[in-house]
Amino acid sequence: MDDFMSSKPAVQSSSSNLSAFKLPGAASLYEQLDKLVLVCLRDGRNFFGWLRSFDQYANLVLDNTVERLTVNNMYADVPMGIFVIRGENVMLLGEVDEEKELKVGESMTQVSEKEIRKVIAKVNENGTLTKAGNVLEWPIPEEF
Amino acid sequence: MLPLSLLKSATGCPILIELKNGETYNAKLHSMDLWMNMSLTDAVRTSRDGNDFWHVPQLYIRGNTIKYIRVPELVLGIVEEERAARQQRRADRSNRSSGGSRRSAGGGRNRHGGRRDRRDHPQWQ
Numbered sequence: 001m002d003d004f005m006s007s008k009p010a011v012q013s014s015s016s017n018l019s020a021f022k023l024p025g026a027a028s029l030y031e032q033l034d035k036l037v038l039v040c041l042r043d044g045r046n047f048f049g050w051l052r053s054f055d056q057y058a059n060l061v062l063d064n065t066v067e068r069l070t071v072n073n074m075y076a077d078v079p080m081g082i083f084v085i086r087g088e089n090v091m092l093l094g095e096v097d098e099e100k101e102l103k104v105g106e107s108m109t110q111v112s113e114k115e116i117r118k119v120i121a122k123v124n125e126n127g128t129l130t131k132a133g134n135v136l137e138w139p140i141p142e143e144f
Numbered sequence: 145m146l147p148l149s150l151l152k153s154a155t156g157c158p159i160l161i162e163l164k165n166g167e168t169y170n171a172k173l174h175s176m177d178l179w180m181n182m183s184l185t186d187a188v189r190t191s192r193d194g195n196d197f198w199h200v201p202q203l204y205i206r207g208n209t210i211k212y213i214r215v216p217e218l219v220l221g222i223v224e225e226e227r228a229a230r231q232q233r234r235a236d237r238s239n240r241s242s243g244g245s246r247r248s249a250g251g252g253r254n255r256h257g258g259r260r261d262r263r264d265h266p267q268w269q
Contacts, residue, residue, distance in 0.1 A: 017146065041211070043166075052145075059147040059180075063220075082220065084147050084213040086180065089164070 018053065029054045029093070036096040037062070041089050046070070048096065049083060058087035069116050071123060073108045076116035145223050151176055151213065153222045159184075160214040161205060166192030171203060180207030 022030045032051050039047045039060065049062030062083040069076045111119075145153075154173055161169045161182070171187035187200040 043211070053147055053150065055146050055148065061145070061147050061150055080214060081217060082215045084151060084215060086207075086210050086212060088208075089211045 021054075021056075029058065029060075032093070032095055036098065036101075037093050038096050039085060039093050040091045041085070042091050043089070047080070047083065047085075048077075051093075055087075058090060058093075060085045060087070060090065060093070069113070069120070070108075071116055071119050074111050074116060074119065075104075075108050076111050076113045078113050145227075148176075148178065148180065150215065150219065150223060151180070153226060154215050154219045157216055157219055157222075159216070162211045162213075163205070163209050164211050165209070169200075169203065169205070171200075177207075180210055181205065182207070182210075 018030060018033065021028050029051070033053075035051055036048060037051045039049065039062065041047070046068045047062065047065050048068060049065035051060060052063045053061035060083070062085065065080040065083040067078045067080055069078065151173070155175055156173065158170065158172050161171070161184075163169070168190045169184065169187045170190075171184035174183045174185050176182040182205045184203040184205065185201065187203045189198040189200055190196070
């Protein structure tokens with residue numbers, strides 16, 4: 001069962017000083033406050049966390065953050081606590097569909113961090129791990 | 145609480161910074177500014193591959209090189225305390241202005257060394 005999903009932070013963000021960003025009819029991060037979001041960084045890392053705050057540069061504050069490492073159909077969640085992410089490093093941010101998140105075990109198996117790092121190390125010997133976490137074999141097949 | 149304000153509240157706390165080049169710094173935050181430039185003390189620098197370690201007693205990091213910062217949970221407690229203190233001060237100030245006389249408010253300001261006079265300048269002592 002997802003630890004980070006059930007551990008919704010007890011303290012909610014006080015949206016009072018962020019209401020300056022609230023523009024009716026406009027899309028902004030304001031709607032994503034206190035929601036579970038997936039943040040993909042430019043270096044290929046994926047973080048799940050509760051969005052607590054943001055600013056005009058899209059610097060983010062995430063609570064109960066978890067880094068998800070994925071290889072093939074295995075994944076591991078590494079708890080990381082409170083994160084302040086500098087906006088320019090964010091590739092995308094999206095709200096997590098909690099229902100779909102609960103069903104993640106159907107298509108993928110959860111393993112421990114240690115195991116997945118072993119797999120990643122082994123894979124890096126034989127081939128290259130693409131940023132999406134899938135194995136790219138070496139030599140690259142001709143069709144690519 | 146804005147991200148930079150959260151970091152400001154974290155001064156004095158140990159934090160972990162990862163830079164864009166992949167190096168991580170575990171250190172105590174001494175101070176920071178609007179551009180996320182930081183000065184840190186007692187840092188442990190870890191190389192990108194996690195194999196090399198350095199101890200760096202004093203460190204200055206330029207804000208634009210930072211990828212992300214991990215902050216300990218106790219900072220949330222500090223933020224809450226500051227918020228409560230700020231609200232308390234606001235309540236006190238409104239009570240004082242509505243209830244108390246103007247003179248007492250002025251006296252309070254001067255007591256805290258509010259307005260400085262030319263006569264107070266050391267040259268004139």
